[in-house]
Amino acid sequence: MNSPHYILLPANPLFIVSSLVLAFLLNLLPWGHWVGVPDFVALVLVFWSIHQPRKVGIGIAFMMGLLMDVHDASLLGENALSYTLLSYFAIMIHRRVLWFKIPTQATHVLPLLLFMQTVQLVVRMLVSGKFPGWSYFLESIVAAALWPIVSAILLAPQRRAINRDDTRPI
Template sequence: MLNVGQQLLLPAKPTFIWGSLVGALALGMMGNFVLWGRAPWAPDLLALTLVFWGVHQPRRVGMTGAFLFGLLMDVHQGSVLGQHALAYSVLSFFATAVHRRILWFPVSGQALQVLPIMAAAHLVTLAVRMMLGGEFPGWSMFLAPLIEALLWPVATLLLLLPQRRAPDPDANRPL
């Protein structure tokens, strides 16, 4: 049931969904090289996009897609093969499991609901790294889920824009 003033969204096109995931992967790769390097506090834009589509379109983006994007991220970062794949699979599972509950909240409340999911993914990555003898990246690593939760309203605004178009193109066209 729609709330008063809430807009009915058009269906998301699969090309836009997968294009946004590839774009988030590319942005994440460029961010790693140009902006912040391999800083542990850097937000994972691909994880944020995977959670968004896991919440809004759980049947289109599942654990298989998250696993494959995780493998691509592992290859890009030169980390242990499967580290990000496992974390993104856990992320996708939790996002799909609680997607109905998350959608009941306003966008600011959704950000609070997404925060533990993001934290779980970062903890899985940390656990795999530590089990294989890696170094602790520092306490600033725990800023990443907070930054990703703060970016949730921006991601929601940007990724829902194509669905907010007028269903009738003549509805808002000037004469």
């Protein structure tokens, strides 16, 4: 038998904003030069673009990209372009992805993250002409591996109680 599909509570906009801020703060930590550290903003943007496409869309992805451009001191618009395309394609497939279980969702998210990194790489190579090496794409693989954990954490406030009783309203 398939596991039951739970009815989720509506997402709290304050929780969405706080998760995006926390992801941005995680990206601000000085581990950006380590190989394989995922882009937390991209991961949270993909999650909310899939689960709440009407609340988190291309405009928020663009603004978060500009913030990351300023933080990284990179070419202005590099992250904004890649996050915008990431959000767009995540919104395009959001209905399909939600039908699958979490591990299969991670396999759908991986090409999105790889595409985002490819866009960033193309922009960087057009400007500087330097290829960072194939380990550059390890970031997307680690982010896709973290998808089940991120999904569990970000969906936790929306889960309804399994055993309903008279003392709980929902």
